[in-house]
Amino acid sequence: MSEALQQFLKKNVTALREHGLYNEIDTVETPNGPVIKMNGKEQINLSSNNYLGLATDERLKEAAITAVKEWGVGAGAVRTINGTLTLHDKLEETLAHFKGTEAAISFQSGFNCNMAAISAVMNKHDAILSDELNHASIIDGCRLSRATIIRYNHSDMDDLRKKAKEAKESGNYSKIMIITDGVFSMDGDIAKLSDIMEIAKEFDLITYVDDAHGSGVLGKGAGTVKHFGLEKEIDFQIGTLSKAIGVVGGYVAGKKLVVDWLKVSSRPFLFSTAVTPADAAAATQAIEVLMESTELCERLWENARYLQDGLRSLGFDVGKSETPITPCIIGEEKTTQQFSRRLFEEGIYAKSIVFPTVPKGTGRVRNMPTAVHTKAMLDRAIAVYEKVGKELGVI
Ligand SMILES: *Cc1c(COP(=O)(O)O)cnc(C)c1O
Numbered sequence: 001m002s003e004a005l006q007q008f009l010k011k012n013v014t015a016l017r018e019h020g021l022y023n024e025i026d027t028v029e030t031p032n033g034p035v036i037k038m039n040g041k042e043q044i045n046l047s048s049n050n051y052l053g054l055a056t057d058e059r060l061k062e063a064a065i066t067a068v069k070e071w072g073v074g075a076g077a078v079r080t081i082n083g084t085l086t087l088h089d090k091l092e093e094t095l096a097h098f099k100g101t102e103a104a105i106s107f108q109s110g111f112n113c114n115m116a117a118i119s120a121v122m123n124k125h126d127a128i129l130s131d132e133l134n135h136a137s138i139i140d141g142c143r144l145s146r147a148t149i150i151r152y153n154h155s156d157m158d159d160l161r162k163k164a165k166e167a168k169e170s171g172n173y174s175k176i177m178i179i180t181d182g183v184f185s186m187d188g189d190i191a192k193l194s195d196i197m198e199i200a201k202e203f204d205l206i207t208y209v210d211d212a213h214g215s216g217v218l219g220k221g222a223g224t225v226k227h228f229g230l231e232k233e234i235d236f237q238i239g240t241l242s243k244a245i246g247v248v249g250g251y252v253a254g255k256k257l258v259v260d261w262l263k264v265s266s267r268p269f270l271f272s273t274a275v276t277p278a279d280a281a282a283a284t285q286a287i288e289v290l291m292e293s294t295e296l297c298e299r300l301w302e303n304a305r306y307l308q309d310g311l312r313s314l315g316f317d318v319g320k321s322e323t324p325i326t327p328c329i330i331g332e333e334k335t336t337q338q339f340s341r342r343l344f345e346e347g348i349y350a351k352s353i354v355f356p357t358v359p360k361g362t363g364r365v366r367n368m369p370t371a372v373h374t375k376a377m378l379d380r381a382i383a384v385y386e387k388v389g390k391e392l393g394v395i
Pocket of ligand 1: 110112138181185211212213240242248249250
């Protein structure tokens with residue numbers, strides 16, 4: 001190993017370990033359902049993004065197995081050479097139908113979709129207005145485009161309007177885009193899309209909503225944009241196939257012209273192999289399940305309300321969530337980590353999230369209830385929260 005690399009790694013890895021910040025990864029020894037096993041110990045799982053339980057759904061498993069038998073295990077090439085199988089076309093048609101848009105294009109992940117789509121339309125002559133709490137993949141996608149990035153205060157419409165006006169009137173930019181998460185993953189609050197659309201119209205902004213945590217959850221499952229009835233107006237609706245949809249992949253839904261452009265210009269589409277037949281078939285099946293019935297979505301919301309009401313009535317601060325994302329704000333960083341550790345010992349898996357991911361003093365344990373948790377599991381979780389909360393003097 002190069003001397004320089006050795007020094008670099010030693011310095012950085014050691015520093016993280018010394019500060020107790022080196023993230024040791026917990027391995028899950030069972031499928032990622034509502035109850036999992038880790039270190040041989042059973043845990044009620046409140047940490048996955050598997051909102052609807054589709055990651056282990058029998059219908060999806062069956063679709064994946066059939067696809068493997070009929071199509072094999074790999075797509076064989078990038079989409080633009082000959083990796084576009086009938087299964088990929090079907091997935092994209094289904095996505096467009098589900099989202100209420102003219103067309104859709106799929107990618108290998110949500111992360112990669114943001115890398116792909118932003119830099120396909122924005123360049124160094126442009127500006128991007130970006131919510132300060134946007135996801136890391138949006139931040140990286142913006143950087144990759146080399147556009148000027150203008151951060152606005154979280155969901156602060158006055159700040160957004162002021163910065164949009166300045167950018168427009170400066171005459172410095174060919175195009176200006178506004179990018180926001182649909183649902184913010186740390187607090188569970190929803191972007192103010194109606195206001196954002198109004199500002200976008202006033203200043204001719206390109207609108208881009210990354211709805212990774214809204215799809216399958218809001219708008220009867222169709223997402224945050226549908227929730228606001230803006231599916232014909234938002235230019236880019238980004239989603240992931242890995243959270244509520246339960247599989248893997250990402251997509252952009254929008255006008256046909258937008259999708260046509262992305263199919264010839266977005267680099268991960270051109271230079272990285274398409275998702276496997278099993279992925280495409282399982283994701284399509286998931287969307288068909290969601291279009292057939294809102295039952296899973298309703299169960300998710302019912303469970304979320306149950307957990308949030310339970311924690312709130314014990315005196316916990318569950319923040320300002322408007323979605324199933326349920327932060328339990330503990331405060332001090334050390335106590336938060338200790339809280340999460342104690343939950344684990346009692347058989348509840350919920351991760352702590354502390355500074356710098358969230359502001360100092362707002363450390364939290366984030367809970368992700370799903371459609372497939374039973375009331376008994378949630379009751380158990382609430383009882384453990386009560387025990388640990390009292391023990392650590394949080395309630
Ligand atoms: C999770 C997430 C992504 C990444 O999606 P993957 O499909 O897991 O790569 C992108 N954007 C947002 C807002 C997310 O929450």
